[in-house]
Amino acid sequence: MKTPLMTEYLQGIILHLEKIHKEEQHAIKEAAKLVAEQVKQDKLIYAYGPGGHSNLGSQELFFRAGGLMHISAMLDEGTLLSGGALRSMAIERKPGYGNIVIEDYGLVKDDLLIIINAYGINAATIDAALEAKQRGIKTIGVTSVEHASSTPANHPARHPSGQNLFELVDVVLDSKVGVGDAILQISGLEQKIAAVSTFANAYLLNAMTAEAIEMLVAEGIQPPIWMSGNASGGDEWNAQFIDRFKGKIKKL
Numbered sequence: 001m002k003t004p005l006m007t008e009y010l011q012g013i014i015l016h017l018e019k020i021h022k023e024e025q026h027a028i029k030e031a032a033k034l035v036a037e038q039v040k041q042d043k044l045i046y047a048y049g050p051g052g053h054s055n056l057g058s059q060e061l062f063f064r065a066g067g068l069m070h071i072s073a074m075l076d077e078g079t080l081l082s083g084g085a086l087r088s089m090a091i092e093r094k095p096g097y098g099n100i101v102i103e104d105y106g107l108v109k110d111d112l113l114i115i116i117n118a119y120g121i122n123a124a125t126i127d128a129a130l131e132a133k134q135r136g137i138k139t140i141g142v143t144s145v146e147h148a149s150s151t152p153a154n155h156p157a158r159h160p161s162g163q164n165l166f167e168l169v170d171v172v173l174d175s176k177v178g179v180g181d182a183i184l185q186i187s188g189l190e191q192k193i194a195a196v197s198t199f200a201n202a203y204l205l206n207a208m209t210a211e212a213i214e215m216l217v218a219e220g221i222q223p224p225i226w227m228s229g230n231a232s233g234g235d236e237w238n239a240q241f242i243d244r245f246k247g248k249i250k251k252l
Contacts, residue, residue, distance in 0.1 A: 009194050012183045016196050017203050020176055031140045031171045032211035038112045039070050039223050048074040049116040050098055050124035052081045052088045057116030057201040065228035068209055069241055072249045076101045095160055098127030109136035118177050118197040120148040120165030121158045129168040141169035142204055144177035175200035
């Protein structure tokens with residue numbers, strides 16, 4: 001009896017996450033240290049996902065039940081799919097756009113920027129990383145080393161410099177997404193289906209955040225954590241902290 005495709009997909013996701021868990025533990029903890037240090041200083045942590053579905057990574061961290069309130073998601077309208085998918089792709093390939101977003105959010109020296117992009121090659125991504133480096137901003141990259149390394153230098157999605165995100169950041173969280181992202185093959189269909197990058201990004205980002213929170217608690221620090229507004233007492237819990245972050249976090 002043939003294994004149901006949904007089961008193949010589940011098994012593929014589990015194997016992928018187990019590989020990340022096994023191989024990226026040191027990097028996750030290094031990234032967590034950077035996050036914890038910003039919270040200790042009561043500074044925001046910026047999350048930017050310059051690309052259609054990469055934006056989901058920044059949203060995964062932001063205003064999230066069980067997540068840090070110090071996260072500021074850089075939800076720039078240019079690359080959000082809600083503004084148009086083809087438009088989003090064109091903008092993420094436009095040199096200079098990432099610089100504008102960094103400027104718009106006012107990042108300065110010693111800030112921390114998490115750049116989330118599975119492929120790690122597009123112009124908006126690379127420009128954001130280069131601008132961060134120039135400004136003395138610390139960076140964490142959530143990206144696939146394999147995907148970037150396997151993409152030809154002349155691919156139209158690439159930044160003009162041909163650089164990769166994993167080469168430019170201080171800490172790399174390797175999502176290990178294969179070329180093309182999708183992992184399932186159906187007999188009689190040329191293109192693979194069912195992507196894994198969203199699962200990989202979410203695991204890496206939430207694991208990093210959990211480790212950072214544990215580090216803070218171990219030092220006697222109780223960081224403000226979002227509670228779901230849909231849970232009893234959630235609105236009351238969150239209200240304790242809203243004034244502390246409103247006006248500082250651009251999209252709050």
